[in-house]
Amino acid sequence: MDVDTRLLRYFVVVAEEGTLTRAAERLFVSQPALTKQIKQLEALLGVRLFTRSRAGMTLTEPGRALAARVPELLAGWDQLLREARSAAGREAxxxxxxxxxxxxxxxxxxxxxxxxxxxxxxxxxxxxxxxxxxxxxxxxxxxxxxxxxxxxxxxxxxxxxxxxxxxxxxxxxxxxxxxxxxxxxxxxxxxxxxxxxxxxxxxxxxxxxxxxxxxxxxxxxxxxxxxxxxxxxxxxxxxxxxxxxxxxxxxxxxxxxxxxxxxxxxxxxxxxxxxxxxxxxxxxxxxxxxxxxxxxxxxxxxxxxxxxxxxxRPTQGAAASLDGMTMWSGRRAGWAAIGWTLLYVVSKALFALDGRLGVTGGPRVLPDAYRGYGPGEVAQAQWANAAAGALIIGLLLASFLPIRRPLPRRALIVTLWLCVAMAAAGAVGMLGGAVLTGRGGAVFGGYCAVWALLLTTATLAFHRRTAVDRRVEAS
The missing domain is CATH 3.40.190.290 (D-Maltodextrin-Binding Protein; domain 2)
Incomplete structure (x- = not known):
């Protein structure tokens, strides 16, 4: 005799709930349909499983014997099905x-x-x-x-x-x-x-x-x-x-x-x-x-x-698990930022070498923004820009890697405060640099503002990237 496992599942829920009404709600079926399924199971087995009354559904002696074994049987069958389907999925x-x-x-x-x-x-x-x-x-x-x-x-x-x-x-x-x-x-x-x-x-x-x-x-x-x-x-x-x-x-x-x-x-x-x-x-x-x-x-x-x-709107949980590069409209924009920054770093490094060593030969003709500064000072400024760009690239690249260790909270706070200070210096430099220090001050302020934005984005990207991997590991 073959019995549909669906009938056994209905039986177990009715036995656990004690009433057809609650069992039907739990099974997401109508009460008449559930009653019909229970009667079908009783007919297949040739025994009465429940005593029906106004108080609900009470298990008979055969019903209690069946209820003691069926949950384990169904659990084993479900596990077997899952393993078979998973194996088929892995194979295909x-x-x-x-x-x-x-x-x-x-x-x-x-x-x-x-x-x-x-x-x-x-x-x-x-x-x-x-x-x-x-x-x-x-x-x-x-x-x-x-x-x-x-x-x-x-x-x-x-x-x-x-x-x-x-x-x-x-x-x-x-x-x-x-x-x-x-x-x-x-x-x-x-x-x-x-x-x-x-x-x-x-x-x-x-x-x-x-x-x-x-x-x-x-x-x-x-x-x-x-x-x-x-x-x-x-x-x-x-x-x-x-x-x-x-x-x-x-x-x-x-x-x-x-x-x-x-x-x-x-x-x-x-x-x-x-x-x-x-x-x-x-x-x-x-x-x-x-x-x-x-x-x-x-x-x-x-x-x-x-x-x-x-x-x-993102939920708080999803925002915490964000890759971090979504604030740059996705990974493509993140890679574009890395490429742009890399080109910038290379150009500044070449500018610094040219200013220090005179690679092009002859006296260096500086842009108006650098008038009044010596070649050594200009080279130092360019090396500083190149180093800042390299730091940004490192953080952006790290945000793509499955690193499990996030930035320590204190390091994150210090970095973000540094970004705030850089942004403030940038604002002062851009607004008042031209008056106080000439065009060079305005250029310095612009650098500060840009690097503050990039460093903030890269730091948060790295911090959030590690958060998603740790959370999925823990779940």
Whole structure:
């Protein structure tokens, strides 16, 4: 006799909860469907597993015997499935990544590209799940890692790192009386019918109905859908409105549906999640590190409409794990800064050698900014500039390397105060240098200001780069 493991899982939850109502909520299924599954299991086994009463579901003697062994059996089966699927993925060099809705927005492609650089020859298999499965198959072991929206049922059993926050907007029929508003107060939407996810999605459904942010006001459900196309159709047909990430205005634009900002409701959070037993999986760790590096700043539509993007907000945790080069608009800009600084260092070194040794022959013709200074003094100034540039290059390069030891807190503070002093000297030099010391003072002030900016950026880049590696190691 063969028994579907799904029936055994339902049995275990009913036995643990003691009532069909709580068990159905935990399993994200309807109560009638759960009752039917329990009766099917009893028919297959030929025994009565529960005694039903108004108080709930009480295990019979055969039920207690089954409940004592089934959890261990299911755990062993789940582990076997995960190991088999992971082995198949390693053999094919494929990482299975689940997602719900728009995943990590535009950063999804950057995350996959960053992972490909870390794992040459590996491929990411993106699998989009319906809204009735808020973990995108992660809880069931169907995927290795997932890009999700928080909160979701079973979140406490998984490893979760928040990537960024994003405002929640409202999707309305284009004929709705609020469709022309620039911003809509959430309180004005309390009496509107909402298009909701299936009841089995639990916390996830409640969050997107903002059930906890209505001051006890009941939710009106106008339609239930679990796919984006059905969701859009229900809204366009006037069955209800719905809260959605602001990015939905880009990813799910459709005639008959408009998106507007909402005040008085908390923002959405995008996250990467994985199972605790994959903490030591180097492939999963590389994908998580790619997410933390790339998923901090996201575009979201501006308050004035859905056509042009505006910058989103990073969470505090994601900002702490930032590569540091995102403040330079990504790694490409960081490498460009290194290249520019390297050329600058080389030019200053050559200038210094030329001024000291007279490489070009004859008396050195100095620019107006250096009039009144001897060749030796000019050479010293150029060597100082070259040394400062070399320090910047070192810190920028270090920000790309997987160094686990961050700057000591005292060294970081001293460096940043040095940057402040350099910036102040730069401001004084640029504003008053021309009057007090001639053009040379203005040039010196400009140097101070530029080096202060570069040194601050490079120091923070290095410090934050080490933070992300240590945090992923610890998670």
């Amino acid at each position: 060099r494929v990482l299975r990544v689940g997602s719900v809705a728009s995943a990590a927005n535009e950063a999804t492609q950057d995350i996959i590209a960053a992972f490909a650089r870390r794992r040459p020859g590996w491929r990411v298999d993106m699998r989009q799940a319906s809204w009735s499965n808020p973990t995108a198959g992660l809880a069931e072991g169907d995927v290795d890692v997932a890009l999700l929206r928080l909160p979701f049922p079973g979140q406490e059993k998984l490893r979760v790192e928040t990537l960024f926050t994003e405002d929640r907007w409202v999707a309305l029929p284009s004929s709705h009386r609020f469709a022309a508003r620039e911003v809509i107060s959430f309180r004005e939407l309390w009496d509107e019918p909402f298009v909701a996810a299936p009841p089995e999605s639990g916390r996830w459904r409640d969050y997107w109905l903002a059930a906890d942010e209505r001051d006890g006001h009941p939710v009106r459900v106008g339609a239930v859908t679990d796919q984006p196309d059905d969701w859009l159709s229900a809204i366009a047909n006037g069955y209800g409105v719905a809260l959605a990430p602001a990015s939905s205005a880009r990813f799910y634009a459709r005639p008959g549906v408009v998106y507007r900002p909402v005040s008085g409701v908390s923002p959405s959070r995008a996250a990467v999640a994985w199972r605790p037993d994959d903490d030591a999986n180097p492939v999963v760790r590389d994908f998580v590190r790619s997410c933390l590096d790339m998923g901090t700043y996201q575009n979201s539509p501006p308050r004035g409409g859905a056509s042009s993007p505006a910058m989103g």
